[in-house]
Amino acid sequence: MTSHRVLLVANKTASTHQLRQAVRARVAAGQTQFMLLVPSEAPSGTMTFEEAECWHEAEQRVGEVVRELQDLGASVEGKVGANNPYEAVLDQLSAEVFEEVVISIHPVNVWVWLGFDLVSRLRTATNVYVTQLDPAPPPPHGIQGNHVDPDRPVGRY
Secondary structure: OOOEEEEEEOOOOOOOHHHHHHHHHHHHHOOEEEEEEEEOOOOOOOOOOOHHHHHHHHHHHHHHHHHHHHHOOOEEEEEEEOOOHHHHHHHHHHHOOOOEEEEEOOOOOHHHHHHOOHHHHHHHHOOOEEEEEOOOOOOOOOEEOOEEOOOOOOOOO
């Protein structure tokens, strides 16, 4: 039986519930091998950054998330790609054969990645099935990023 190869493209969403659910569903469906591709994007909201620092952060994320996905029973490898998600995916697709590309977008970066028209451009440029995971809903007032202040009630002030 041949293995179904899936390219997972994520950065800050690499360890989200949506991506884990997508991996679980594909593992349950049969023989699946995954490649986690994390673009080495510059931090949002910054004007200056060190490319080596971005690459290092992406490498750390890859290592952490590969272990998380392996704990789910997934056969997964990971790598860091170019800082432009479109170029990173095309580079990986030219190096290896995949049957599917799964794009996971962070709600804060949704307009940046959609501004690249990432999903449509990949569907046009490749013969690979491209799936976009729905971004998580934005956090309620009082919650910033992954930080929740337990002493600050959520609601109006």
